[in-house]
Amino acid sequence: MSFKPGFTKAALAAAFALVSSGASAQYSxxxxxxxxxxxxxxxxxxxxxxxxxxxxxKAVEDFGAKAKGLNVEVIGADHQNKPDIGSNIARxxxxxxxxxxxLDVGTSSVALAIxxxxxxxxxxxxxxxxxxxxxxxKACTPNTIHWTYDTVAxxxxxxxxxxKTGGDTWFFLTAxxxxxxxxxxxxxxxxxxxxxxxxxxxxxxxxxxDFSSFLLQAQASKAKVIGLANAGGDTVNAIKQAAEFGITxxxxxLAGLLVFISDIHSLGLPTAQGLLLTESFYWDAxxxxxNFSKAFAAGNKGRMPTMAQAGVYSATMHxxxxxxxxxxxxxxxxxxxxxxxxxxxxxxxxxxxxRIDGRKMHDVFLFEVKKPSESKYPWDYYKLRATVPANExxxxxxxxxxxxxxx
Amino acid sequence: MFELLGIPPQAFFGQLLLGLINGAxxxxxxxxxxxxxxxxxxxxxxxxxxxxxxxxxxWMLLNWLGVPFWVxxxxxxxxxxxxxxxxxxxxxxxxxxxxxxxxxxxxxxMALIIEGLYRRQFGSSGQPFExxxxxxxxxxxxxxxYYRAFIIAASLVVCLATWYMIERTKLGSYLxxxxxxxxxxxxxxxxxPRMVTLTYGxxxxxxxxxxxxxxxxxxxxxxxxxxxxxxxxxxxxxGGMGSILGSILTGFGLGxxxxxxxxxxxxxSAIVIFVIMAIVxxxxxxxxxxxxx
Numbered sequence: 012m013s014f015k016p017g018f019t020k021a022a023l024a025a026a027f028a029l030v031s032s033g034a035s036a037q038y039s040x041x042x043x044x045x046x047x048x049x050x051x052x053x054x055x056x057x058x059x060x061x062x063x064x065x066x067x068x069k070a071v072e073d074f075g076a077k078a079k080g081l082n083v084e085v086i087g088a089d090h091q092n093k094p095d096i097g098s099n100i101a102r103x104x105x106x107x108x109x110x111x112x113x114l115d116v117g118t119s120s121v122a123l124a125i126x127x128x129x130x131x132x133x134x135x136x137x138x139x140x141x142x143x144x145x146x147x148x149k150a151c152t153p154n155t156i157h158w159t160y161d162t163v164a165x166x167x168x169x170x171x172x173x174x175k176t177g178g179d180t181w182f183f184l185t186a187x188x189x190x191x192x193x194x195x196x197x198x199x200x201x202x203x204x205x206x207x208x209x210x211x212x213x214x215x216x217x218x219x220x221d222f223s224s225f226l227l228q229a230q231a232s233k234a235k236v237i238g239l240a241n242a243g244g245d246t247v248n249a250i251k252q253a254a255e256f257g258i259t260x261x262x263x264x265l266a267g268l269l270v271f272i273s274d275i276h277s278l279g280l281p282t283a284q285g286l287l288l289t290e291s292f293y294w295d296a297x298x299x300x301x302n303f304s305k306a307f308a309a310g311n312k313g314r315m316p317t318m319a320q321a322g323v324y325s326a327t328m329h330x331x332x333x334x335x336x337x338x339x340x341x342x343x344x345x346x347x348x349x350x351x352x353x354x355x356x357x358x359x360x361x362x363x364x365x366r367i368d369g370r371k372m373h374d375v376f377l378f379e380v381k382k383p384s385e386s387k388y389p390w391d392y393y394k395l396r397a398t399v400p401a402n403e404x405x406x407x408x409x410x411x412x413x414x415x416x417x418x
Numbered sequence: 419m420f421e422l423l424g425i426p427p428q429a430f431f432g433q434l435l436l437g438l439i440n441g442a443x444x445x446x447x448x449x450x451x452x453x454x455x456x457x458x459x460x461x462x463x464x465x466x467x468x469x470x471x472x473x474x475x476x477w478m479l480l481n482w483l484g485v486p487f488w489v490x491x492x493x494x495x496x497x498x499x500x501x502x503x504x505x506x507x508x509x510x511x512x513x514x515x516x517x518x519x520x521x522x523x524x525x526x527x528m529a530l531i532i533e534g535l536y537r538r539q540f541g542s543s544g545q546p547f548e549x550x551x552x553x554x555x556x557x558x559x560x561x562x563x564y565y566r567a568f569i570i571a572a573s574l575v576v577c578l579a580t581w582y583m584i585e586r587t588k589l590g591s592y593l594x595x596x597x598x599x600x601x602x603x604x605x606x607x608x609x610x611p612r613m614v615t616l617t618y619g620x621x622x623x624x625x626x627x628x629x630x631x632x633x634x635x636x637x638x639x640x641x642x643x644x645x646x647x648x649x650x651x652x653x654x655x656x657g658g659m660g661s662i663l664g665s666i667l668t669g670f671g672l673g674x675x676x677x678x679x680x681x682x683x684x685x686x687s688a689i690v691i692f693v694i695m696a697i698v699x700x701x702x703x704x705x706x707x708x709x710x711x
Binding site for chain 1: 426428429432433436437439440537541542544545546549552553554560561563565566635636637639641642645646677680681684685687688
């Protein structure tokens with residue numbers, strides 16, 4: 012009896028397939044797929060946007076994924092700062108496009124939505140752009156790591172510094188959504204526990220355009236510090252309009268509670284000089300950050316990376332290290348557990364750890380924006396005022412509402 | 419009385435004045451839209467993008483050619499107006515005989531393309547633009563920057579001049595006649611297609627003027643028009659789609675109402691104009707000053 016030639020070919024092909032896929036069969040669907048989800052076209056696009064996509068791809072390249080036998084793909088999408096759009100993209104990515112990790116996710120309302128989705132589907136979110144400290148607090152999950160910064164660190168950085176320089180009465184101008192509320196709440200806690208008082212608050216629609224009316228209310232309150240609990244285009248607009256209405260000349264100071272280097276670039280040093288801000292990364296800090304940033308600038312129209320974009324690089328690196336050691340990526344919670352077990356080390360954030368509640372620990376820095384005369388070359392914007400060690404910047408585990416923290 | 423309302427009189431008058439400033443922008447832009455719709459029957463969705471082009475035009479002239487703001491105020495609306503006329507000749511002209519909807523779709527598509535191109539080139543954070551008249555005057559109940567006062571004045575002057583030209587001059591009467599009976603007006607020897615093109619260019623120029631005025635106050639960024647255009651459309655609908663005076667008065671009026679909402683219920687300030695639009699449409703579908711066609 013002889014088999015038909017077609018059958019033999021098919022059998023041989025099947026045999027080959029079984030043998031050759033043995034190497035990559037350990038990774039789900041044979042490929043490690045990373046999805047960068049953030050605002051690519053709106054008010055946060057310069058903070059995260061396509062720069063984060065570049066950073067993720069650079070991390071894959073620098074890790075040497077191909078040489079190590081890892082088949083890694085990076086894709087990106089625009090969530091337009093809307094939780095429903097972000098959720099749809101995330102679901103489609105996970106269910107249809109077989110994405111394993113969702114990166115960045117700036118805009119806290121979207122971050123919280125994605126946080127829930129990756130938990131339900133046992134994938135991973137490595138959040139770099141989002142701010143709400145709830146991601147490692149009451150909304151914590153075993154599938155999310157909050158990488159770069161959060162509203163508690165901002166409060167302990169800029170908030171404390173403003174109080175120490177005599178700003179004991181505060182008025183908040185808050186973006187009316189999850190991020191603004193979280194930032195306002197965390198800064199208010201720092202203000203009141205350091206002997207200060209909050210004399211007023213106003214919530215503005217997100218995104219806003221004209222803040223003159225709210226700034227007028229802030230001016231009328233006579234608070235020493237006007238805390239801007241917003242970010243990106245909103246903060247830039249508010250600061251510009253505050254200058255126009257003579258608010259700082261009248262003796263009140265502005266506290267930009269979340270400011271990125273891209274915002275300073277938009278404002279220009281004449282307007283932004285003297286602003287105090289908290290960031291966990293500065294492109295000009297050391298050789299490691301400078302090398303990365305020069306490459307970033309070459310690939311991103313001469314712009315320097317923000318801390319959110321740098322965080323995407325750092326998170327991707329650490330993820331690839333963990334997956335490479337585990338030789339598998341299918342179980343999201345298990346990979347995150349591995350990432351928490353391994354100490355982190357990269358040229359951008361230095362040495363650090365990932366805590367049990369999903370909080371990445373590294374020092375944060377209080378910067379002051381230089382005067383135009385002090386700036387010697389393009390993007391030379393910051394001078395370092397203080398370093399806040401990691402355990403002082405982020406919420407202590409003892410105060411955590413995260414269920415993963417065993418008390 | 420003010421104690422009852424819960425706010426001090428200073429804050430109240432301050433917000434009123436700020437509302438007037440915002441109203442100035444709404445009036446200027448809705449005027450352009452009303453002119454274009456009233457005389458051309460085209461729903462010009464590109465208006466927001468042309469406003470943005472005006473702001474960017476001023477920024478480009480200042481940063482690349484060193485042209486001061488006051489010159490840009492005249493030059494940029496003309497340049498953008500010419501661009502508008504080119505658009506009209508190439509694309510819009512072909513749609514006049516069709517339903518309104520086609521014009522709307524075309525201008526909407528053009529708006530998306532223009533904004534996308536600018537965003538690709540300039541990013542979305544925005545560019546800084548220096549205030550040409552810094553400083554201000556302390557009115558007692560608030561500090562009024564000189565530049566914001568200038569915005570109100572310039573806007574009022576332009577709006578009133580436009581209204582006068584359209585309602586009270588011979589040229590205006592040709593325009594109005596051409597809207598109603600273009601064939602008769604053409605028969606009288608007046609070049610109607612050229613008038614239409616110039617009118618579109620004028621409406622676009624008004625949008626660009628709004629953009630140049632906005633550049634020092636708000637950010638010059640590619641999405642500035644998209645945020646504003648929806649509100650401006652609501653203003654035009656409330657005022658009555660073809661009415662010039664209606665859009666001017668409604669623009670200023672709604673700016674004031676929005677300003678007051680920011681005092682009493684700030685979270686609602688983004689939607690109050692749309693709530694009013696819904697109410698007006700239910701009671702008087704042609705708008706407050708519009709005529710039933």
